[in-house]
Structures are given as structure tokens and as C-alpha cells.
Amino acid sequence: MNDDDDAAREDEVDANPVEDESGVFATLKLDGARFNGGRLPIDALVELQRYRELILEAAKLAWREANPGEEVPADFSSEFDLAVTEIEDGSAVPVMEKTRSAYDSFYDAGRLDVEALFADIVNRNFGVILNDSGQESAAYQESPSVGGDQDGDATPPDEVGPGDEADAESEDEEETTRQSKQRLLSSLASLDAFRDFGSSLREEDSLLLSGTETHEEVCITSETAPRVFRPIFERLALELVETEEEAPERRKYTSTVAGRLIAVNAEARNFKIKTLLFGQVHGRYKEAERLEDLKKVLESNAQAPLIRVTGRMSWLGDHLRQILNVDEVELLEIETEPWSRRIVELASLAKNWHPELGKSPLISFVAIDAAREVLRATQESEISPGIYPGEDGGVIVEWGSPQRVVTLEISPELDFFLFHLDVVSGEAIEFDPEDLSEVIERVGEALS
Incomplete structure (x- = not known):
């Protein structure tokens, strides 16, 4: 070997190593006698394929929400290059890696969203609930412990507490989260991969999705598909046939409503009004002069004084949810005539x-x-x-x-x-x- 060869070898040793373009994306655990020793039967591979399909669908939904009105990029699916690179001992633990991509944040969001949704509908039996007619409905249902009582109003009807404004904002956030999960469930539940997820498992088998900061561990068994996934899939398919009605649109705009003032909290700058068309509604105001307008109503000697409030309001379809800010208050003193x-x-x-x-x-x-x-x-x-x-x-x-x-x-x-x-x-x-x-x-x- 000559001096030139030695120099070339030294350069090769000193050069920076090529950065690995792949990274661990997810790890599943398949439990059961037939998976012992890291054995992965061919018929169980379909669950990994279904898992990939569900995550990809959730990732596309995350991309659309971040880029409203735009088409999903043509290479979005092909860039999700997921592969099993190792099967660890301890039953069968497939380690899935993927090549790096410009869309990684959406793929990661899709995985977390799918597994968090599974934690809700599998661990707490959510997903299939009853609608107003008593039939099953594939609507997403939050935990009853979240957000207070069923009416979402823990304050007595004759007073407004300082926390009402925060409660209203919390209700808005919970409603946004609920709608986001509903969209995800509706999107996934239309897929065969959702309907059949876990169906290849045998009676003694289980598939475990590891817990994260956003959700706990999820255990899929041979009973999960017929008990949870398929009823949701079938109900959604039936609802799509029965009705083409869209969910009520949520909007915020300036409007006017009439009603009777129930209470005012000057410190928190909020109030309650029993509207004539929409029932009891929480309201807020920013300008101090609005407090004087509202106090005049409470101090009025008239029987059942009526006010008309104009301002920015939050609506769900045709239903008034909240008065966000008051621009004008008109008082009409109503007597018994x-x-x-x-x-x-x-x-x-x-x-x-x-x-x-x-x-x-x-x-x-x-x-x-x-x-x-x-x-x-x-x-x-x-x-x-x-x-x-x-x-x-x-x-x-x-x-x-x-x-x-x-x-x-x-x-x-x-x-x-x-x-x-x-x-x-x-x-x-x-x-x-x-x-x-x-x-x-x-x-x-x-x-x-």
C-alpha cells in the first residue's frame, strides 16, 4: 500500500459520519403465545398496515386544518415511508422507523391524535352514544367529568360569579376540542382500516399502544373491533345515507337580542340575561359605561324591565351561545297592561x-x-x-x-x-x- 492510499484512509476515518436519515416513529407490542420470542406471524402484519393507514388519514386532516382551502400535497402519502426495522424480544415488539420528511410534524400529530382518540373510545367506551331519538350515533362524547354539570353552568341562576368569564372561555375551548375530535372520528370511522383494526387478533392475543403525555396505554383485543370499531363504522355509514345535514356552523358577529337582565358582576364585568328567544345566556362587557347602563335596568321601578343588547355574539347555527361584548343597551320599561x-x-x-x-x-x-x-x-x-x-x-x-x-x-x-x-x-x-x-x-x- 503506497502513501496515497494511507492518506485516503486517514481522510476516510476523520470524515464526519453520514447522518442517519431514519428515526423511530412508533413501537407496538403484540402479546400472546404465538408472538413469544419476537415471532411475528404473517397474518398479524395487516394490523401494522391498518395502523399506518389510520395515522396517515389523521395526518392529512391535521394538514388540511393548518392549510384551509388547499389540496394535500401529491407526495404527502409517499413521504410517509414507514417500515419495520426491528422486532424486539418480549412477545413481538415491532419497531417502526420512517425516513425524514418535510411533513414530519403532521405525521407525528396524526399518530398522537389517533392513539389519544383510541384511548377515549376503547378505554372509556366512548364513540357510540345515543342521539335525541334514542338511536345509536357515531358522535364523539367527552368525559362526563369534564366541564362541570350537564348544563355547563355551575353558578346559581340568581347570581354571577367572578369565574363565569373563565368558565365561558373554558367551555369555548372544550367545544373546540370536542369538534376537532369529532372531525377526526368521522374521518377515521369511514375507513375499513378503522372497522377491522385488531380483527386479526385471536382470543388470547392483544395489541398494546404505549401511553404518552397525551393519553394512557391502549389495549386492543379480539373483542375490540366487534364491540367498538364496527358499531361506530356501521352507524356512521347509516347516518351518511339517512341525512346530508351538516353540523351547525359556529360564527361570531354583531347582533341584537332582547331579554330580561338577571344579574350583573361589576368586578368580573359580566352578566346574565334571560333572552326571550334563546333562554339564559352569559354576557360580557369591556367598557365601564356599559355597567351604568346595566345598573339602570336593575334599579328600574318598572315591572319586568326589558332590555335590548347590541354587540358581538357567539352563535352555533341559529342558537345564541354567548354575548362576547356589549356595544349598546336599550331599556324598555314594561308595565302590566x-x-x-x-x-x-x-x-x-x-x-x-x-x-x-x-x-x-x-x-x-x-x-x-x-x-x-x-x-x-x-x-x-x-x-x-x-x-x-x-x-x-x-x-x-x-x-x-x-x-x-x-x-x-x-x-x-x-x-x-x-x-x-x-x-x-x-x-x-x-x-x-x-x-x-x-x-x-x-x-x-x-x-x-
Whole structure:
């Protein structure tokens, strides 16, 4: 060997070793007599293939959520190059490695998501629950111990605790997590690999998924597929045939609701309101002046004061979940009068209430108050009034009998228009009263 060969060998020894492009991705443990001594029967290899397919599907879902509206890359599946590189002793413990990829974070997330989901539906028998009709449903169900009582409201109905705001935020996070797991379950449960996972195992066999920080150990046996996986798969397939309805959309936008204030917590800047259409709802406010508005309601002498709250709100479909912040509070003092129920109905109308108009505004509380003053002044009349919402957000009051028809239109700006028709003579008179006192006088004359 010459000096050149010696130099080449020295360079080869001193060179940095080539970095291993593979790493351990997952380790499963197959228990049972037929796996003793690290023996891995051919018919059990299908479970590793199913395991890979489920993780890949979860990884794709994680990628779509991180890249909404984009297609999964064409090489996403081929880059998930998973291989068994070793079978350790102690039953059969296949060690699976994969080559490094730009998508590794999604593959890792997919593995953790699948195993955490399995921990829920296998260890705690979740996954198959009953829907409202009493039938099985493949909806994901959280542990009953998470999030307080079934109503999600541990605070007595007559008070608001300082922790209500944190509770509402916690409920939002739990709902987000639940929906994420529901999407994962729905995605996996449509696969044959999910339906048949563990079906190659025999009565004395088991397949163990190791526990991590996010979930405990999961044991799959020959009974798992028929008891857990297949009922979910079959129920989901049936639901897809029975209905094409999508889950309610969750949105946040500015809106207006009416209701009666139950309680206010100044320190936590939150409150409770019993809305007329959506039941009891938690609310929050940021600006200190909103507290004064709400306190006025609680200090009102009126019976059952009604408020209309405008602000940013959280909705699930058409159901109001929470008032996130209050921009405006309007008070309408409701007394026990013959027309009070109708007044409440008008005050409760949401925006765009008219079915044939592109836009129809809220009914003005100012117009409602004016109409109520006229009704009080004329309540001795034998003609019962009809009270209607105006397309411009005003109020229309009409008295009708075989002898006469009297119609009063009140605009949101307190402009008045009065129409009086004498049915017998056919004479019609129109008035534009300048103020509320003249309106009361003219209506009284027309009804007398």
C-alpha cells in the first residue's frame, strides 16, 4: 500500500459520519403465545398496515386544518415511508422507523391524535352514544367529568360569579376540542382500516399502544373491533345515507337580542340575561359605561324591565351561545297592561324580520314608548287596537270597527301620520300631527 492510499484512509476515518436519515416513529407490542420470542406471524402484519393507514388519514386532516382551502400535497402519502426495522424480544415488539420528511410534524400529530382518540373510545367506551331519538350515533362524547354539570353552568341562576368569564372561555375551548375530535372520528370511522383494526387478533392475543403525555396505554383485543370499531363504522355509514345535514356552523358577529337582565358582576364585568328567544345566556362587557347602563335596568321601578343588547355574539347555527361584548343597551320599561305582551314581541324582533324586505330595521324603542302613551290615553275606547311593526322600524296602531278605521303611524324619529276613515259616509281625513299631545287629541276625537 503506497502513501496515497494511507492518506485516503486517514481522510476516510476523520470524515464526519453520514447522518442517519431514519428515526423511530412508533413501537407496538403484540402479546400472546404465538408472538413469544419476537415471532411475528404473517397474518398479524395487516394490523401494522391498518395502523399506518389510520395515522396517515389523521395526518392529512391535521394538514388540511393548518392549510384551509388547499389540496394535500401529491407526495404527502409517499413521504410517509414507514417500515419495520426491528422486532424486539418480549412477545413481538415491532419497531417502526420512517425516513425524514418535510411533513414530519403532521405525521407525528396524526399518530398522537389517533392513539389519544383510541384511548377515549376503547378505554372509556366512548364513540357510540345515543342521539335525541334514542338511536345509536357515531358522535364523539367527552368525559362526563369534564366541564362541570350537564348544563355547563355551575353558578346559581340568581347570581354571577367572578369565574363565569373563565368558565365561558373554558367551555369555548372544550367545544373546540370536542369538534376537532369529532372531525377526526368521522374521518377515521369511514375507513375499513378503522372497522377491522385488531380483527386479526385471536382470543388470547392483544395489541398494546404505549401511553404518552397525551393519553394512557391502549389495549386492543379480539373483542375490540366487534364491540367498538364496527358499531361506530356501521352507524356512521347509516347516518351518511339517512341525512346530508351538516353540523351547525359556529360564527361570531354583531347582533341584537332582547331579554330580561338577571344579574350583573361589576368586578368580573359580566352578566346574565334571560333572552326571550334563546333562554339564559352569559354576557360580557369591556367598557365601564356599559355597567351604568346595566345598573339602570336593575334599579328600574318598572315591572319586568326589558332590555335590548347590541354587540358581538357567539352563535352555533341559529342558537345564541354567548354575548362576547356589549356595544349598546336599550331599556324598555314594561308595565302590566293589556298591550304589554304585544309590545314585548315588537321589541324582540331581530333585524331583517320582514320576510319580503331585503332589510328591515329593529323596532325603535322611542316609537314603542310613543305608541304606549297613545294607548294609555285612549284605553277607555270600546275599540280594541291592533299594534304592528313598521317597515321603517316604527310602530303602527290601528283601531277598526264597522263604523270607522283609525290608523296611526309613528316613525323611529317620532314623525306622526294619522288616517281616519268614516266607513258609513266614506269620508277619509289625513293628519300630520306635530307632537305627541296633538296625536293623543286627534286620536281621541276620531274614536269618540
